[in-house]
Amino acid sequence: MEMRQVRVERYGPPDSVVVVDAPVPRPGRGEVVVRVEAAGVNSGDARMRAGRFPPGFGLLARLAIGLRGPRARVLGGTFSGVVAQVGDGVHEFGLGDEVAGMTGVRMGCHAEFVVVPAVTAVRKPALLSHPDAAGVLFGGTAALHFLRDRAAMQPGATVLVNGASGSVGSAAVQIATILGGTVTAVCSAANRDLARRLGAQRCIDYTTTPVAEIGERFDVVFDAVGNLSRADGLRLRAPGGALVLAVAGLLDTIRGGRGVYAGPASEQVENVAELLGWAADQRLDPVVTVVGQLSALPEAYRRIDGGRKVGNLVVLPA
Ligand SMILES: NC(=O)c1ccc[n+]([C@@H]2O[C@H](COP(=O)([O-])OP(=O)(O)OC[C@H]3O[C@@H](n4cnc5c(N)ncnc54)[C@H](OP(=O)(O)O)[C@@H]3O)[C@@H](O)[C@H]2O)c1
Secondary structure, three states: OEEEEEEOOOOOOHHHOEEEEEEOOOOOOOEEEEEEEEEEEOHHHHHHHHOOOOOOOHHHHHHHHOOOOOOOOEOOOEEEEEEEEEOOOOOOOOOOOEEEEEOHHHOOOOEOEEEEEHHHEEEOOOOOOHHHHHHHHHHHHHHHHHHHHHOOOOOOOEEEEEOOOOHHHHHHHHHHHHOOOEEEEEEOHHHHHHHHHOOOOEEEEOOOOOHHHOOOOEEEEEEOOOOOOHHHHHHHEEEEEEEEEOOOOHHHHHHOOOOEEOOOOOOOHHHHHHHHHHHHOOOOOOOEEEEEOHHHHHHHHHHHHOOOOOOEEEEOOO
């Protein structure tokens, strides 16, 4: 049986991706094949498509993921869909179950079907739509990883979120609020209402007050843009507080330091389940825009590369 998938043969611009036919994958032991109803298209996919990485990572990243193009030719790291085939040894899911999850470095979700280890799939809450389930996971897992699992954010903390309207930032504003924090959002005037609706108590317009010039200190400083230097971030951080550099270059990633958190976010299945639960309970708004079917991927990539994307973009492969 054939399916359609979107492939990236070489690093390149949004229009360089191609929709092609390919065999539907077969599940190995412990795996399920999911018919992808919705797949996220995010800044991670755009980096992989373009071969564009934070400062210092260029060569290392290309050695790791592919010299001229990504070895994982089919991008897409988040899915929500329906179990279409079940491999040997899988007891937790049956045909027709609705599941969502993340595929890590294997990616592969920009296709009508994706094969995943059953242990990485989570039952999708019935009340949550496929686009919302696929959309909430990329920024959501990053924000949850940094705020709760690494920075150990406490109730009552003051939190500065730089880049509050993007995928990671919109999740960080909401998760910091869920964890009991008071959030100050840095965003453009156009996104002020969104940031407030997501829980920010205050918004600072970066076009009039550059983030590094905010003359205050916060218990947690969360940079989801990549324009805050480590030194400026430390100046904004209250004594004993945390600095999250979600977009750190190589030097800052290895340097780390007490209360400074950088590096790749983990995709723990427990966190995926927790985010889906919060979204189903309407505590967390996935802020999703459906762009179209697989053929809409170039348009999704153009919006991401434009740097003004709000929240999360999703395509509907099946
Ligand atoms: N460490 C990790 O594991 C990890 C995980 C996920 C993502 N990331 C990284 O995190 C970064 C953000 O990812 P994302 O998916 O959230 O990006 P995104 O959704 O594409 O971010 C777009 C948003 O950024 C805002 N923005 C642009 N310039 C800004 C500025 N100077 N100040 C404040 N806001 C600004 C835009 O709002 P305006 O239109 O208002 O400017 C727009 O809404 C990426 O570099 C990504 O690679 C890291």
